Amino acid sequence: NAGVTQTPKFRVLKTGQSMTLLCAQDMNHEYMYWYRQDPGMGLRLIHYSVGEGTTAKGEVPDGYNVSRLKKQNFLLGLESAAPSQTSVYFCASSYSRAGELFFGEGSRLTVL
């Protein structure tokens, strides 16, 4: 039972490069989320999705795009990476609006 899987787990980028983080869940959850965690900042919501084909902005959406073409996958894209996007990114999913979130193990991204 994989739960929530994030790939890649580690990545180093140069400023201006692009990349995509993939989140996959096998629990048939409707809701999916992308958070970033920075020292002393807790977890901040970047974008989220309430179902296949839907996306919405969270607290810190600038510089990121997302897509939810399939229910089980939620992609986070960085079109032109900046050093300020150096962070640990967590994907999460939940079965309902009131349900608890299940998190992936995180993806550590460094932008030089």
Add this chain to the structure above:
Amino acid sequence: DQQVKQNSPSLSVQEGRISILNCDYTNSMFDYFLWYKKYPAEGPTFLISISSIKDKNEDGRFTVFLNKSAKHLSLHIVPSQPGDSAVYFCAPKGGGSEKLVFGKGTKLTVNP
């Protein structure tokens, strides 16, 4: 403007004693409160929750208390164990929102 405040960045207790982690919030629309636990290099995991219709919820060694009038909740761990050493996040939601709002976390260290 922080909606959720965990004012103690860190807490150190002796094994067997009680750990009390506090969380204050400002948004009166919050009606469901969750606590997450996070070990280094892992994703957060759900620990315990409480609905605004209750003032206490207990699960084994973990108890969460909610004081709605003070907009304050606390997580009690008793007895504390070294394996409880982790970062604990308070995360409320409410007002019909799908989004959890995370505090900055409290790092708990339980010394043997």
